[in-house]
Amino acid sequence: MKQVLVLGAHGQIAQIVTKNLLAEDVQQKLFLRSSARLTVANPQKEKLIEGNALSLFDLQQAMEGVDIVYANLAGNVVESAKNVIAAMKAKGVKRLIWISTLGIYDEVPGEYGKWNHEQLDGGYLETYAEAAQLIEDSDLDYTIIRPAWLDNQDEVSYELTRKGEAFKGTEVSRKSIADLVTKIIGEPSLYVRESLGVNKPNTDGNKPAWYR
Template sequence: MTNVLILGAHGQIARLATKQLLSDTDAHLTLFLRRANRITATDADRETIVDGDAANVADLTAALKGQDIVYANLAGNIEAEAKAVVTAMDQAGVKRLVWISTLGIYDEVPGAFGKWNHQQLDGGYLETYAAAAKTIEDSDLDYTIIRPAWLSNKNVVDYELTQKGDAFKGTEVSRKSIADLVTKIVATPAKHVRESLGVNQPNTDGAKPSFY
């Protein structure tokens, strides 16, 4: 049985991933979040809920005991959180990390959509996510960075991947698709090690997502 620590467990993608991990794997899940009373376990035998701050190394180190994989779905002071996660994982001797980032951190989004994406995300968001990703990539962790396109709540699982250095494809992707990718990596943790993956729904090219 794989032990998975989910950081930011109240997030929309994290909740979808939790549901799918319970359905599709036999993993034990530790759900780590601030104000832990916001969630309840659906399977008390396989879920442990921990109240903690993902920017606090001591909180993280305590939660990392006995874990095999960390799935981080964080927001807020993302650069500080990345530094804390790397430090705590090093201290705990846990190597496998799945890290949710965002598109555009390498200026990899081409054309009119790339320009629109910069207009939406420049000025503090894109820069901090880029710095957080660099912290992860500069570590010795067995990371997978996931860079989703703009997220929708569509009830569809349909996605394709691009690698770091490739031009980003498409404009949007469903949260369910990202949860599916996370679940597949947890189920087969040797896949996509030290890769940074762009994720989009095929045939969604354009100047901006369909919902804008």
């Protein structure tokens, strides 16, 4: 049975992925700073692990026997990325799914791109870009996912762009990102060493329609 380590398991996207994976032949290690924040739905398939992604020791312990690492992290993502890479190397784990953000390659065009910089520059966009570069420079079999601005619509509707292509659209549902992550976990040969922009089709504009 495939074993997946979910880093940042309390995150909204991660919780959708975790629920999706209950229907698959997958064992999950749910890694988060406070295990009391989550309740396991199926103890046969899920195990809570309390730890910090800023601790190399915690990550190495959690990666024992793991096939795939799915990282849904916030905060100090640069140090987290360094630790994840080092821990995976130490434990011989190759497959990584890493949630990043749009704009890390300055790939968002036009007025939306300018607006996105205004919202995310000053420490957020720069750190996610640096973390992504660390991952791309590693020898891991990574997939970096760059979502558009996220919403909680109950829908799965998305299209992909590759690194080097202009980003499309302005928004996407968390459920859509979770669907993509779930598909990659189910078929790990998908999108190896690729960085994917993800958006809902036909949502072009100067900013997300719901943003005020």
